[in-house]
Amino acid sequence: MSDELDNNEDNLIPKGENNSSEETITKVTGMYRDWFLDYASYVILERAVPAIEDGFKPVQRRIMQSMKDLDDGRYNKVANIVGHTMQYHPHGDASIADAMVQIGQKDLLIDTQGNWGNILTGDGAAASRYIEARISKFGLDVVFNPKVTTWQASYDGRRREPINLPVKFPLLLNQGAEGIAVGLSTKILPHNFLELIDASIKHLQGKRFQIYPDFPTGGIMDIANYNDGMRGGKIRSRARINQLDKNSLVITEIPFGTNTSSLIDTILKANEKGKIKIKKIEDNTAAEVEIHIYLPSGISPDKTIDALYAFTACETSISPLGCVIEDNKPLFIGVSEMLRRSTDRTVELLKKELEIQLDELEEQWHFASLERIFIENRIYRDIEEEETWEGVISAIDKGLQPHIQHLKRAVTEEDIVRLTEIRIKRISKFDIDKAQQKIESLEESIAQVKFHLEHLIEYAIDYFKRLKKDYGAGRERKTEIRAFDDIEATKVVIRNTKLYVNRAEGFVGTSLKRDEYVADCSDIDDIIVFTEDGKMMVTKVDAKTFVGKGIVHVAVFKKKDKRTIYNIIYKDGARGANYVKRFAVTSVTRDREYDLTNGAKGSKMLYFTANPNGEAELVTIYLRQTGSIKKLKFDLDFADQLVKGRNSKGNIVTKYPIRKIELKEKGLSTLKPRKIWFDDSVQRLNVDERGELLGEFKKEDRLLIVNQKGGVKTVAPDLGLRFDDDMIILEKWEPKKPLSAIYWEGEKELFYVKRFLVEHPEKEEIIITEHPNSYLEKIFTDYKPMAEVVFAKKRGQERDENLELNLEEFIAIKGINAMGNQLTKEKVLEINALPSLPYEPQVPVEPEEMDVIEETELGSVPSNTDDSDSKTDETGQGLLF
Structure with a gap:
């Protein structure tokens, strides 16, 4: 475009006008291109993105250098530090103060005093004139060393500032970094102090390592898609929510990037929208997070926890992006490579420090040796008769020559000048033995430094171990790493509205309050509708939706529901045969009309039921008197029909016209008991064969749960259940099987x-006594449990063998609140579980149950499949015509 402007510039001057009236046209194309590029480069390099060498952004580096300039061991007013930093940083006091507060809140480099805000509640720090700071011992140890620092002029040329600070620790990964520049951004998550040191040591040892984020707010984290912190990765962070009692929850840790104020706001908004239902919320956060959520009676705490994760900031998704500055260019790398480079740079810095230390020690040794020669051989007397400075230098040089063969470098004029500066008092008190001891001590130090240089990797490993020992106390991991289960919003949302239907007109919706009530629902639910003409549709809940006249059934739709079985009898066309079919609806396309008949014009449903547990009823069919038909009445058992796909044609009932169909007998479930597994990694039940198989469950079966506090309860095996971390037993409950417990x-x-x-x-119920020192030692769920009691040996006496205890014989079955029998009065060292004695309980023989099969195409051959899936508590609905 700029070329076009150049070629057409002359045409922009109107013809017929003289030069005095001509306007000057200035092109800004090139200026815009250059100025914007300069601005973008400045923002990227000087403001938003940290350097890989030391992990600091420029403002952070300048703050640390200013604090070092002012450091005298005492606290300095932050306002004073900010003012001093302005000598290095040209962006005003506000940006410096904000950056300093962020560093101080990370509790690593700055020792703070006063109100520095609270990352848990989101409260800001006090004004910089009220708070104080100084460099922490860790900061002084690992961040500064002027001898190995490269310097540059400050922005106004009056001072010099470090290009990079010699940080000997993966500081960038420990503190994290976030910034938005022009055209790119960075988001490096904070990692654990101790784990970073361990990973650095593993890298130096040539071992593989993995590092994951650790947040100061704690919480729980799923790192399955972390992708080493590079572009495209994602982690999920959750609050830690525990159930206090049946009507209250408590949040004790929050996700990274949130605070209690913003978190409570999202909870209140979700409550206002009807996604969740809470009674009251209290924020008691001080040094630790404590948010109490009180629930109305009848609201499930487990489902509320899932709903909090689904609809509030109790679960957040964080997308990391590893972008750093290297050689004045942005570089996109993962956190593992950042750690490798940081560790390698630490080794280089340690090497430079050792080399500088070696030069200094050798210089000290050199002058100490010269000093000894100068005084021990009384060379200072050779200058008494010299009248000129040159003569003094020459005399000393001449006197040293016979004694300097063992020195490691030549004697310079500067060395001789230093010898002339030795005071007479020092010469008079010179002790040859002490001088020799000093030289030998320097030689030992030189040998030690040379040894470290020859074994640099081992020296670096010891350095990291020292950091861990000196500064690692109290820096253990705060965020728990755990795989998350996926929460379906439709399963946990509170039913905050009511669904109505106008069957004759064909409308469903939440605004039809004068029509027939169907069920409670939420605004994110789908509903399934069946009509008399054999059509089916799934649509989203709305105020009013037309789905087709002659509605026979409408309900909230559950995706992947294999246990709800629909039984229908339909007439194929105006004069066709009558068919029966059974099917499940597991997935559909929303707002698409499906034909459940054979598609002939005039087809009509004669009978319909929806059966939440696959019930198969017995019906009586009455035929019309036509022709020579003799049998006008017969029974049809739906249990004889296989469950097929919704597209299947079904089986012929009769080719004669049906007058009416009556329900003769309600049926039992034809589905197999549902197999349920427990996945320990996510602490959830599932029917997807993940984790440990708990057994096959019918509608009336329950789970037995025992926790470490001695609590015993049974629950229905709902897939939405949540389990506490102190759970020690989870299994299928057998009501007649006793539990055996040993407790203190x-x-x-x-x-x-x-x-x-x-x-x-x-x-x-709690099975141990209420005394605060009581605790559950062992609990057994076998019929004939055995335990080994190991006694403490008495002085001068030994037992031949430990006690093997048959608990069934030791005590009879008593009430759950009974105290039980005393085990022994002797001192017990430990109690171990032994293999139980064999026992075969009598299992009643049950009739075989019908398999559920799934078919997706017309005419396919039935095959047995396991249709265990989530259960439903809806009741069947039957329609007779």
Whole structure:
């Protein structure tokens, strides 16, 4: 475009006008290009993106250098530090103060005093004139060394500032960094102090390592897609939510990037929108996070926890982006490579420091040797008769020559000048033995430094180990790494509205309050609709939606629901045969109309039921009197029909016209018991064969849960259940199988044994006494458990063998609240579980149940499949015509 402007510049001057009236046209194309590039480069290099060498942005580096300039061991007002930093940083006091507060809140480089804000609550720091700071011991140890620092002139040329600080630690990864520049950004997440040191040591040892983020706010984190912190990666961060009781929850840790104020705001908004339902929320956060959430009665705490993760900032997704500055250019790398480069640079800096230290020691040794020669051989007397400075220098040089063969370098005039500066008092008190000891000590130090240089990697490893020992206390990992389960919003959302239907007119929606009520629903639900003409549609909940006249069934749709089975009998066309079919609807395209009949014109549904547990009823079919037909009435058992795909044609019931169909007998479920697994990595139940198989569950079956506090309860195996970290037993509950427990009774300070049955399945009961020192030692769920009791040996006496205890014989089954029997009065060292004795309970024989098969195409051959999946509590709905 600039070329076009150049070629047409003359044409921009109007013809017929003289030069005095001509306007001067200035092209800005080139200026814009150059100025914008300069601006973009400045923002990238000087403001937003940290350097890989020391992990600092320019403002952070200048703050640290200013603090070093002012450091005298005492606290300095932050306002004073900010003012001093302005000698290096040309962007005003506000940006410097904000950057300094961010460094101080990370509690590593700056020792703070006063109100520096709270990253948990989001409260800001006090004004810089009220707070104080000084460099921490760690900062002084690893950040500064003027002898190995490269300097440059400051922006106004009055001072010199470091190009990069000699940081001997992966500081960038520990503190993290975030910045938005022109055309690029960076987001490096903070990592754990101790884990970074361990990873650096592994790198130096040539071993593989992995590092993951660790957030100061704690919480739980899923790093499955972290991608080493590079572009395209993602982590999920969750708050730690625990159930206090059946009506209250407590949040004790929050996701990275949030604070209690913003988190509570999202919870309140979700409550206002009806996504969740809470009664009250309290923020008691001080040094630690403590947010209490009170629930209305009847609201499930487990589902509320899932809903908090689904609809609020209790779960956040963070996309890292590793971008740093290297050689004045942006570089995109992963955190592992950042750590390697930081560790390698630490080795280089340690090498430079050792080399400088070696030069200094050798210089000290050289002058100490010269000093000894000068004084021991009384060379200072040779200058008494010299009248000129040149004569003094020459005399000393001549006197030293016979004694300097062992020196490592030549004697210079500067060395001789230093000898002339030795005071008479020092010469008179010179001690040859002390001088020799000093020289030998320097030789030992030189040998030690040379050894470190020859074994540089080992020296660097010891350096990192020292950092871990000196500064690692209290820096353990705060964020728990755990795989997350995927939460389906439709399964956990609170049903905040009501669904209505006008069957005759064919409308469904939440605004039809004068029509028939269907069910409670949410505004993110889908609904499934069946009509008399054999059509089916799934559509999103709305105020009013037309789905087709003659609605026979409408309900909230559950995706991947294999347990809800639809039983229908339909007439194929105006004069066709009648067919029966059973099918499940697991997935569909929203707002698409599906034909459940054979597609002939005039087809009509004669009978329909929706069965949440695959029930198969028995119906009586009445035929019309036509022709020579003799049998006008017969029974049809849906249990005889296989469950096929929704597109299947079905089986012929009769080719004669049907007058009516009546329900004769309600049916039982034809589905297999549902197999349920427990995935320990996500602490959730599933039907996808992940984790440990808990067993096959029918509708009435329950799970037995025992925790370390001695709590025992049973629950229905709902896939939305959440489990506490202190759970020690999770298995299918057998009501007639006793539990055996050994516990320490705190008041009497003895072990007790009890055997009991769960008496109140719906209630959690504590099986140990209420004394604060009581604790559960062992619990057994086998019929005939065995335990080994190991006694402490008495002085002068030994037991031949430990006690093997048959708990079934030791104590009879008593009430769950009984204290039990005393185990022993002797001192017990430990109690171990032994293999249980064999026992085969009598299992009642049950009739075979019908398999559920899934078919997706017309005419396909039935095959047995396992259709275990999530259960539903809806009731069947039958329609007779």
